[in-house]
Amino acid sequence: MCAFDLVVLGSGGGPDETNLSGYLLKPREASWEAGIIALEAGSGMGALARIMRKHPEIFSYQSPDQHVTQEEDDRRHYSARDIYSMIKCFLITHAHLDHISSLVMSAGSVGGCRKRVYGSLQTLRDIEVVFNGRVWPNLASWDEQEESSRLLYQSLQPDKKYMPISKDISVMMMPVSHGMDEQGGVIYESVAFFIRHDSKDREFLFFGDVEPDSLSRNSRNVEVWQRAAKKVGHSLNAIFIECSWPSTRPDETLYGHLNPQHLLAELTVLATEVVKVRPRPREHCPPARKRQRVVSNTSKAPGVLQHALDGVRIYITHCKADFDLARPVHLEIADQVRTLVERDKLGAEIIAVEQGMVIAI
Ligand SMILES: [Zn+2]
Numbered sequence: 001m002c003a004f005d006l007v008v009l010g011s012g013g014g015p016d017e018t019n020l021s022g023y024l025l026k027p028r029e030a031s032w033e034a035g036i037i038a039l040e041a042g043s044g045m046g047a048l049a050r051i052m053r054k055h056p057e058i059f060s061y062q063s064p065d066q067h068v069t070q071e072e073d074d075r076r077h078y079s080a081r082d083i084y085s086m087i088k089c090f091l092i093t094h095a096h097l098d099h100i101s102s103l104v105m106s107a108g109s110v111g112g113c114r115k116r117v118y119g120s121l122q123t124l125r126d127i128e129v130v131f132n133g134r135v136w137p138n139l140a141s142w143d144e145q146e147e148s149s150r151l152l153y154q155s156l157q158p159d160k161k162y163m164p165i166s167k168d169i170s171v172m173m174m175p176v177s178h179g180m181d182e183q184g185g186v187i188y189e190s191v192a193f194f195i196r197h198d199s200k201d202r203e204f205l206f207f208g209d210v211e212p213d214s215l216s217r218n219s220r221n222v223e224v225w226q227r228a229a230k231k232v233g234h235s236l237n238a239i240f241i242e243c244s245w246p247s248t249r250p251d252e253t254l255y256g257h258l259n260p261q262h263l264l265a266e267l268t269v270l271a272t273e274v275v276k277v278r279p280r281p282r283e284h285c286p287p288a289r290k291r292q293r294v295v296s297n298t299s300k301a302p303g304v305l306q307h308a309l310d311g312v313r314i315y316i317t318h319c320k321a322d323f324d325l326a327r328p329v330h331l332e333i334a335d336q337v338r339t340l341v342e343r344d345k346l347g348a349e350i351i352a353v354e355q356g357m358v359i360a361i
């Protein structure tokens with residue numbers, strides 16, 4: 001049973017400015033008109049317009065859970081501007097430009113209701129720097145009463161609680177590390193969101209940019225994996241996570257991001273946590289055990305982790321565009337991740353996220 005519809009406005013991590021992290025989200029049973037959550041806001045209205053020219057039916061698709069009258073159906077000839085004005089709130093992982101540029105660019109022209117901008121306090125403070133009246137006019141406010149501001153900041157707390165952000169949707173935010181400043185002193189913070197459909201009790205995990213725990217001075221991914229592990233196989237079967245670089249990228253130049261080897265290591269931690277919390281099967285001696293060991297000797301992961309992530313979909317995001325390659329880099333990177341995950345038989349399905357994709361979660 002799916003609980004969400006998600007349209008990918010952009011899924012790259014730069015330098016291609018036409019394809020940056022931006023996703024439109026709604027509960028599956030609701031219409032887009034009832035209110036959209038913009039998850040990240042790198043690519044926005046321009047990307048949306050191009051996607052809608054290519055796929056004019058993209059927002060009129062009716063999921064089986066939806067109940068739409070003929071009259072409502074007839075009205076569904078939306079423009080990119082119409083759709084963008086249906087955004088009720090933005091949910092932002094961190095304030096790097098590739099995650100907020102369309103939030104800024106559209107702030108003065110977008111229609112519809114006043115939109116809340118959810119993020120950590122630090123993320124919102126960083127966005128404020130852009131809306132300082134010089135880089136961009138100040139179009140956002142902290143004051144609920146200040147009706148003239150198109151955007152309203154609302155910070156989320158890293159308190160491990162779910163906060164309702166839209167009808168039937170709540171979010172739990174967990175901080176993660178995303179590299180260090182030039183001097184190597186301060187760890188830059190991003191977040192992972194658990195996004196839950198409250199009445200269906202289904203959720204997915206969405207990572208902002210993130211560095212490997214094995215290289216971090218503040219390793220916080222493990223805590224996210226521990227949380228996720230309890231839900232895998234029950235309420236959670238979809239994880240969006242970055243893999244910015246291909247496998248040739250050395251550790252020294254990851255700049256707070258993952259490559260396929262490190263993503264595999266992270267998924268192995270998740271698999272380990274899943275095995276820990278799963279009820280143990282009754283002790284028995286499988287007759288084919290010896291042979292299985294011989295067959296799996298190419299795998300580096302312990303046999304107990306095999307198939308731990310069966311049924312889990314890993315959506316690969318934020319691949320850094322490489323204009324010198326003939327083949328799109330996100331397909332290349334997803335293949336590299338898939339090869340490693342299959343070698344270790346973790347069981348997860350690896351999907352390359354692409355601009356214009358519609359994903360049912
Ligand atoms: Zn980014």
Ligand SMILES: [Zn+2]
Pocket residue numbers: 094096178209
């Ligand atoms: Zn970033």
